[in-house]
Amino acid sequence: MNLVRAEVERLAARRFAQLMLVLLALAFVITAATTVVGSHRPSARELAMAHAEVTAAINSMEIEHERCLAVKAGQVPPDENAYLPRDCSELDPMLREQLPVVADYLPGVFVFAQQAEPLTVILIAFLLLFGFLVGASYIGADLNSGGVVNLLLWRPGRLAVLGAKLGTLLGVMVLLSVLATVVYLGTFWLIGQTAGLPGQLDGEFWQKLAAGYGRGLVLVLLGSVLGFGIATLGRHTSAALGAFAAYAVVWELGARVVFEILDVARIEQLMLSTYVGAWLTGRLELFDGSACSDGPGFAVCDGTYTVTAGPALAVLLALTGAVTVAAFATFRRRDLI
Amino acid sequence: MSAVIEIEGLRKTYRSVRKGRRVAVDGFDMLVEAGQVHGFLGPNGSGKTTTLRALLGLVTPDSGRMSVLGEPAPERLVRVAGRVGAIVESPQFFGNFTGRRTLRLLAVAGGVPTARVDAVLEQVGLHERGDDRVKGYSLGMKQRLAVASALLKEPELLILDEPANGLDPAGIREMRDLVRSLADSGVTVVISSHILAEIQLICDHVTIVSDGRRVAAGPVREVLAGFDRHECRVRVTEPERAAQLLREVGMSVAVHEGVLAVGGAQEPELITRTLGEQGLWVGELTPIRPDLESVFLELTGSTPHPALPRQVGGSVLPAEEADTPMIDLDVTGDRGVGA
Incomplete structure (x- = not known):
């Protein structure tokens, strides 16, 4: 417990962590300020017009649906300029995932219910970067500067020391993420209440937001562990940064181009970014062009495939687990000179 | 007295793709008993720091047996870590932390009352x-901070690797006084240093390592006595005649610029008597005692040679590859380390 206490203080006192916190706060302030400046509370007239436009849009959808049904029933001739799906249920407003809402027709008005999800994704992206960099710097700088040696002279249990450091990092990241999210979303909720619209904040909204945020938090923790693990293996903060840059350039960009030239099937499945996206969004629909290249045409070939959150998490956990086990195993036997 | 540090047959090889294989410590033995102020000497790259790092669990030896305060190291080091204070080489600290904060964090991590921080800052x-x-901080101040960190635990055993690094003459003297006061309070101190005059002043026991092997060990007095050739410097009228007379009574004499270097003079009064009986009056007779520096240079083969720049940190050849066997100069005679 003493070790964790000391580690929390060391982590909090690190210049790099403090700098990242300042950047996080700065990003908050800038985003919030630009949102406030770019938003206004809608007038009664704007609201009435938006309501009217929503009604009109839904009516138009219903008309399209009914026309489709009529064409299929042979009651009216098909219009060459209008879209006619094979199955008219595609146009049924009742079966749509999302119907037009008032917020869609209120330009320049910040609607919290509509913006909360993309705002959370931005926050998660920043926290992911924060976790990776701080995780790498926390152990990397300590290994490089002799801080770990100093600590081991006091606490000769290597695995316990490294475990305490990793545990501290994860604990701090959870706390920071939750705190940052509360402040961040709270600020935007307040903006919605005062300088925009709150939107429809029902149970379904909060449930969906919480689920997305939970997945994001897991990603932040995995990123922190990865940064920590790679820096431990490479004995330096830059090892993690280098590994990340090398992976992005060599694999995500370079190998992708090579695979495309070689017509490799389902290239996206070989990329980590796919699993990050699938885990974050819950489900990723992808298209494999090579699946249809030899066929008679796209009309009969369905090259789409799906990566869901479950397999995505399994891949991310396997990678992070492998790096962590390797980091601990190496650190246990490594000569600290 | 009980053994505080025991090392037997320690061997450590470093392997790297770029530099290949390098034997840093090769069958090294060391014994430090409770209450000693033990000097650990050796040229650069001779294996001192590797030995201390192995003892403290920072590097993994290939073979050998070590114990600290009666516990096998590094396996059970955790049991005695609270009683061992150590600095190894020049410890690095976070530059943006204050000295006090650095020590406080170590105290918290080690479960030591933070009230000790002020006491050790005062002490150093x-x-x-x-x-x-x-x-x-200057280099010397960082060194003081390192020593302070080692003292936080009020250790029974204090291991200081080059504690005088970067210290000015006054700082070296303060360090000497500090070590003495710690030794007086019953702390066993192991000091690795290049400042041989300091070691001779501070330490009562010494272990000398060269090329990863122990070449001498024991009480400083006895180690020096082993190298006492009973030489005297004699200034006398008619030096050539005096040299002849002394040679006739079985002494070896060399004359240099009118001064005699007389060897084999077990009893210096024999010199005055021999010369006085022949009417030659001695103006100066100074027994030449070996100091730690001369013993160290002789044992480690690191005497400066004007024509041959000495190479630092050369690899130790494995015993079977060595051209010449090691000479066992272990004055304690308890354990030979020769090949």
Whole structure:
């Protein structure tokens, strides 16, 4: 417990962590300020017009649906300029995932219910970067500067020391993420209440937001562990940064181009970014062009495939687990000179 | 007296793709008993720091047996870590932490009352600068901070690797006084250093290592006595005649610029008597005692040679590859380390 206490203080006192916190706060302030400046509370007239436009849009959808049904029933001739799906249920407003809402027709008005999800994704992206960099710097700088040696002279249990450091990092990241999210979303909720619209904040909204945020938090923790693990293996903060840059350039960009030239099937499945996206969004629909290249045409070939959150998490956990086990195993036997 | 540090047959090889294989410590033995102030000497790259790192669990030896305060190291080091204070080489600290904060964090991590921080800052002379950032410290101040960190635990065994690094003459003297006071209070101290005159002043026992092997060990007095050739420097009228007379009574004499270097003079009074009986009056007779520096240079083969720059940290050849066998100069005679 003493070790964790000391580690929390060391982590909090690190210049790099403090700098990242300042950047996080700065990003908050800038985003919030630009949102406030770019938003206004809608007038009664704007609201009435938006309501009217929503009604009109839904009516138009219903008309399209009914026309489709009529064409299929042979009651009216098909219009060459209008879209006619094979199955008219595609146009049924009742079966749509999302119907037009008032917020869609209120330009320049910040609607919290509509913006909360993309705002959370931005926050998660920043926290992911924060976790990776701080995780790498926390152990990397300590290994490089002799801080770990100093600590081991006091606490000769290597695995316990490294475990305490990793545990501290994860604990701090959870706390920071939750705190940052509360402040961040709270600020935007307040903006919605005062300088925009709150939107429809029902149970379904909060449930969906919480689920997305939970997945994001897991990603932040995995990123922190990865940064920590790679820096431990490479004995330096830059090892993690280098590994990340090398992976992005060599694999995500370079190998992708090579695979495309070689017509490799389902290239996206070989990329980590796919699993990050699938885990974050819950489900990723992808298209494999090579699946249809030899066929008679796209009309009969369905090259789409799906990566869901479950397999995505399994891949991310396997990678992070492998790096962590390797980091601990190496650190246990490594000569600290 | 009980053994505080025991090392037997320690061997450590470093392997790297770039530099290949390098034997840093090769069958090294060491014994430090409770209450000793033990000097650990050796040229650069001779294996001192590797030995201390192995003892403290920072490097993994290939073979050998070590124990610290009766516990096998590094396996059970955790049991005695609270009683061992150590600095290895020049410890690095976070530059933007103050000295006080650095020590407080170590105290918290080690479960030591933070009240000790002020006491050790005072002890090493850093009390006034304790709230300055470490990046503003001189090398000597950082060294003092390192010693302070080792003292936080009120250790029974204190291991100091080059504690005088970067210290000015006054700082070296303060360090000497500090070590003495610690030794007086019953702390066993192991000091690795290049400042041989300091070691001779501070330490009562010494282990000398060369090329990863122990070449001498024992009480400083006895180690020096082993190299006493009973030489005297004699200034006398008619030096050539005096040299002849002394040779006739079985002494070896060399004359250089009118001064005699007389060897084999077990009893210096024999010189005055022999010369006095022949009417030659001695103006100066100074027994030449070996000091630690001359013994060290002789044992480690590191005597400077004007024509041959000495190479640092050369690899130790494995015993079977060595051209010449090691000479066992272990004055304690308890354990030979020769090949």
